[in-house]
Amino acid sequence: MNLLAPVRRDRILAELPQCLRKEASLHTHKDFHPRVTCACQEHRTGTVGFKISKVIVVGDLSVGKTCLINRFCKDTFDKNYKATIGVDFEMERFEVLGVPFSLQLWDTAGQERFKCIASTYYRGAQAIIIVFNLNDVTSLEHTKQWLADALKENDPSSVLLFLVGSKKDLSTPAQYALMEKDALKVAKEIKAEFWAVSSLTGENVREFFFRVAALNFEANVLAELEKSGARRIGDVVQTFHPFAGINSDDSNLYLTASKKKPTCCH
Numbered sequence: 001m002n003l004l005a006p007v008r009r010d011r012i013l014a015e016l017p018q019c020l021r022k023e024a025s026l027h028t029h030k031d032f033h034p035r036v037t038c039a040c041q042e043h044r045t046g047t048v049g050f051k052i053s054k055v056i057v058v059g060d061l062s063v064g065k066t067c068l069i070n071r072f073c074k075d076t077f078d079k080n081y082k083a084t085i086g087v088d089f090e091m092e093r094f095e096v097l098g099v100p101f102s103l104q105l106w107d108t109a110g111q112e113r114f115k116c117i118a119s120t121y122y123r124g125a126q127a128i129i130i131v132f133n134l135n136d137v138t139s140l141e142h143t144k145q146w147l148a149d150a151l152k153e154n155d156p157s158s159v160l161l162f163l164v165g166s167k168k169d170l171s172t173p174a175q176y177a178l179m180e181k182d183a184l185k186v187a188k189e190i191k192a193e194f195w196a197v198s199s200l201t202g203e204n205v206r207e208f209f210f211r212v213a214a215l216n217f218e219a220n221v222l223a224e225l226e227k228s229g230a231r232r233i234g235d236v237v238q239t240f241h242p243f244a245g246i247n248s249d250d251s252n253l254y255l256t257a258s259k260k261k262p263t264c265c266h
């Protein structure tokens with residue numbers, strides 16, 4: 001794994017990828033937050049470009065967590081089941097609105113006997129992906145417990161949640177429709193965004209991970225702006241006195257290299 005490798009051309013995001021179902025998304029805005037777009041245009045994203053965002057993938061054994069990650073990261077699919085022992089991780093580099101952004105995807109074991117090893121890696125996640133098998137209602141029922149365990153190690157107010165139904169290729173449209181109804185209910189309850197994917201065919205896999213990367217990136221930039229008092233920059237811009245009254249630490253971080261005046265923050 002080379003952190004300095006150039007970002008692949010097919011990992012470049014210029015727009016916010018859309019959700020799968022509006023009914024099960026907490027983020028229904030069509031575009032990136034205007035402050036985020038503005039900050040990226042003006043190179044005021046602070047440390048976000050150097051950050052690696054931790055994403056953990058949890059769920060019952062054999063629901064397809066490893067296959068999902070492998071489909072996205074390596075474009076491969078293995079029909080033979082090899083249980084994950086403890087944890088494994090993959091790094092994926094993106095470029096979002098011109099800013100480099102990396103996801104560290106932690107693939108955890110679903111088997112009970114490896115769970116205690118895996119759970120020691122839950123801490124510090126910025127996003128939690130809970131996977132269930134669209135053809136196995138029990139695995140959907142277990143998602144709440146997986147989430148509860150993952151949240152014990154994380155701050156529920158700042159973590160992004162995704163509920164992902166796997167193996168879509170194995171359901172008939174009628175079976176899928178039934179399962180989707182139940183899944184949407186659970187997604188609403190746990191405040192997660194719902195996706196349905198197939199690692200065998202690749203359906204929705206890329207779209208899903210792009211969405212994870214984009215929403216994570218957006219949350220990171222907003223947090224960074226918030227942290228460094230960028231709000232005040234916005235206030236000042238509206239009165240056409242850019243940067244007046246801002247202490248030197250803030251302005252050092254948020255002034256662009258070219259010291260351009262902000263033009264689009266509101």
Ligand SMILES: Nc1nc2c(ncn2[C@@H]2O[C@H](COP(=O)(O)OP(=O)(O)OP(=O)(O)O)[C@@H](O)[C@H]2O)c(=O)[nH]1
Nearest residue numbers: 061062063064065066067079081084110167199200
């Ligand atoms: N048809 C089909 N089979 C899948 C799909 N995803 C995974 N599988 C199969 O399901 C089995 C389990 O997949 P894994 O990805 O290893 O499951 P896991 O969730 O990582 O399992 P643990 O590591 O034990 O927690 C394998 O035989 C895969 O080939 C899919 O989208 N469609």
Ligand SMILES: [Mg+2]
Nearest residue numbers: 065066083084
């Ligand atoms: Mg696995």
